[in-house]
Amino acid sequence: MSPNLAVTVAIVVLLVDVLLFVALIVLKTYHRRRVRRHDERRNRYIQVLSKHLAFEHAVDPIPPEAGEDEAFIDAVIDLRNTLTGVEVRKLSVIANRYDLIERQSKRLRNKLLVTRRLRAAVSLAELGNDQSARVLMDHLDDRVAEVRIQAARGLARIGYTPAIDRIVDRLESEDPWVRARFGDSLATFGPQATQPLMVYVRVNHAAGDIQAVVQAITTLSVIGDHSVGPQLAEVLERSTRPEVQIAAVGALGSVGGSHSLDSLLKALHAEDWRVRAKAATSLGMIGDPAAAHPLAAALEDEAWWVRRNSAAALARMAGGTQLLYRALTSPDMFARDAAAEALEDVGGLARARQRHEEGSATEDERRLLRHMRTVRALSA
Amino acid sequence: MTVRKRILLADDSNVVTTILATSLQKEGFDVEIAFDGQTAFELGRDGEFDLAVLDQMMPGLLGLEVIEQWHEAGVVFPVLILTAVADETMAVQSIQLGAADFVRKPFHLPELIARIRSRLV
Numbered sequence: 001m002s003p004n005l006a007v008t009v010a011i012v013v014l015l016v017d018v019l020l021f022v023a024l025i026v027l028k029t030y031h032r033r034r035v036r037r038h039d040e041r042r043n044r045y046i047q048v049l050s051k052h053l054a055f056e057h058a059v060d061p062i063p064p065e066a067g068e069d070e071a072f073i074d075a076v077i078d079l080r081n082t083l084t085g086v087e088v089r090k091l092s093v094i095a096n097r098y099d100l101i102e103r104q105s106k107r108l109r110n111k112l113l114v115t116r117r118l119r120a121a122v123s124l125a126e127l128g129n130d131q132s133a134r135v136l137m138d139h140l141d142d143r144v145a146e147v148r149i150q151a152a153r154g155l156a157r158i159g160y161t162p163a164i165d166r167i168v169d170r171l172e173s174e175d176p177w178v179r180a181r182f183g184d185s186l187a188t189f190g191p192q193a194t195q196p197l198m199v200y201v202r203v204n205h206a207a208g209d210i211q212a213v214v215q216a217i218t219t220l221s222v223i224g225d226h227s228v229g230p231q232l233a234e235v236l237e238r239s240t241r242p243e244v245q246i247a248a249v250g251a252l253g254s255v256g257g258s259h260s261l262d263s264l265l266k267a268l269h270a271e272d273w274r275v276r277a278k279a280a281t282s283l284g285m286i287g288d289p290a291a292a293h294p295l296a297a298a299l300e301d302e303a304w305w306v307r308r309n310s311a312a313a314l315a316r317m318a319g320g321t322q323l324l325y326r327a328l329t330s331p332d333m334f335a336r337d338a339a340a341e342a343l344e345d346v347g348g349l350a351r352a353r354q355r356h357e358e359g360s361a362t363e364d365e366r367r368l369l370r371h372m373r374t375v376r377a378l379s380a
Numbered sequence: 381m382t383v384r385k386r387i388l389l390a391d392d393s394n395v396v397t398t399i400l401a402t403s404l405q406k407e408g409f410d411v412e413i414a415f416d417g418q419t420a421f422e423l424g425r426d427g428e429f430d431l432a433v434l435d436q437m438m439p440g441l442l443g444l445e446v447i448e449q450w451h452e453a454g455v456v457f458p459v460l461i462l463t464a465v466a467d468e469t470m471a472v473q474s475i476q477l478g479a480a481d482f483v484r485k486p487f488h489l490p491e492l493i494a495r496i497r498s499r500l501v
Contacts, residue, residue, distance in 0.1 A: 046395055047398055079399060084488050
């Protein structure tokens with residue numbers, strides 16, 4: 001390349017860089033102004049809408065074109081999220097007067113502009129009423145994952161129960177992150193989603209999509225409806241898949257009840273150590289003293305996680321700390337370690353040290369201090 | 381001539397302050413607004429208010445911290461705490477600090493106004 005050509009190329013590259021830099025600044029300035037104007041309009045709309053809510057016959061006009069303005073929609077949504085009761089109904093009347101649902105539905109149906117479609121889906125989810133529910137139902141199988149998520153979220157916010165089965169059915173065809181968000185939406189429905197989820201689990205636990213079944217059980221756990229205890233116990237009994245067993249054991253801890261207790265005590269002897277470890281944690285969540293002695297026995301389990309979780313469960317259970325102190329005399333070194341760690345976690349060690357200094361430590365506390373000194377000496 | 385009651389309203393959300401101030405003004409109250417805890421503390425310390433509505437989660441000082449600092453400064457008037465994240469511990473803490481009431485967001489506007497009115501009778 002000749003020196004002249006090289007200089008020309010360098011100048012052109014420099015000019016292009018400068019142009020791009022200027023374009024970037026112009027775009028940023030434009031965007032910042034746009035956001036500022038949007039916020040100003042939104043604040044004005046909030047003021048006007050507040051007057052319409054506070055005064056029976058407010059005279060401040062809302063311009064007819066407000067329905068097309070994103071700032072107006074944001075103002076309505078912000079007020080809806082701040083208030084409950086009769087004011088929300090008043091806002092719905094205003095939203096209908098300005099065709100907000102119809103306008104957002106049209107935007108959502110637009111095939112090209114993904115950002116606008118997503119914004120429309122979020123608005124419909126936030127503005128939710130029966131009219132928007134019908135539109136959101138149509139978009140539960142939208143090609144854009146974020147739109148599907150917003151559709152499910154909006155339907156759950158509205159409490160549109162016909163959507164529950166559709167959302168449950170979609171669990172197995174979604175990516176993990178979409179599935180998790182669908183789970184959140186189903187949990188928002190609360191106990192109304194319990195039976196559809198339970199039916200799905202019962203039908204699919206043996207051969208269905210494992211991740212979808214686990215998600216369904218996890219959602220049941222979040223809902224925490226006691227009535228599913230016996231059915232979850234049955235799934236735990238019948239399932240041969242450890243992932244399903246672990247999820248079921250976790251959910252039984254959340255829903256509680258006598259069925260749960262019996263099944264979890266049984267699961268404490270499961271073949272898979274992960275199931276046993278989870279069962280120990282769930283028994284701790286239920287906190288029934290009937291589980292205390294089986295958990296004390298599990299301190300000698302061959303798996304470290306089972307010993308650790310059993311000790312942690314005992315530490316939060318009535319009468320459990322007594323058993324942990326007793327485990328310090330166990331011939332099993334691992335059981336002693338697990339018990340001592342759990343006692344340390346709940347402040348037993350600090351208490352023992354203080355009482356030792358005051359000369360009032362009990363025999364159990366002295367034993368804990370001796371055990372900790374031995375452990376430290378061995379690890380030093 | 382009746383003297384209009386003065387209310388200090390502190391919340392970092394302009395949605396809450398706008399709707400609440402509009403409704404309280406309609407009810408015949410004078411309303412002063414703060415958007416952060418420090419300003420709320422200073423307004424409460426230096427002005428004469430009949431009641432304050434404080435958001436718990438504000439920049440600067442939390443609602444409960446504002447109450448504490450008012451106590452230290454010898455400022456006494458009824459305070460309503462407004463919060464989106466409310467648990468029992470916080471409710472107990474609010475009452476221990478002398479808050480007159482505790483309202484969760486989202487709130488029912490007529491009910492909140494009625495609670496404010498009942499404290500000012």
